[in-house]
Amino acid sequence: MLLADPSTVREYIIEEAIDWWVCRCGNNPDSDGFSTCSEIGERCEPTIGQWDGKHWLCESCYRVIDGDTLEVISGCSQDVVNKNEEYRWHEEL
Numbered sequence: 001m002l003l004a005d006p007s008t009v010r011e012y013i014i015e016e017a018i019d020w021w022v023c024r025c026g027n028n029p030d031s032d033g034f035s036t037c038s039e040i041g042e043r044c045e046p047t048i049g050q051w052d053g054k055h056w057l058c059e060s061c062y063r064v065i066d067g068d069t070l071e072v073i074s075g076c077s078q079d080v081v082n083k084n085e086e087y088r089w090h091e092e093l
Contacts, residue, residue: 021065
């Protein structure tokens with residue numbers, strides 16, 4: 001029996017415990033962790049109006065994850081990776 005076309009098989013990360021994810025690359029909250037992002041992987045503040053409450057970025061391999069289903073939506077383009085490298089999180093005074 002042949003397996004499905006690899007380009008159409010969905011990828012998921014693992015939730016080992018509540019709020020404890022392990023990405024397919026091995027990243028977890030104690031490693032590089034995960035950041036809030038847009039659907040294309042641009043980092044954003046976890047606030048209303050900036051973050052949709054759904055998308056997360058693996059800070060190790062730059063996979064974009066649907067936080068509701070844990071499906072890997074995509075990877076970041078090189079332009080988005082570059083933009084993320086320059087991103088500065090809001091600092092409260």
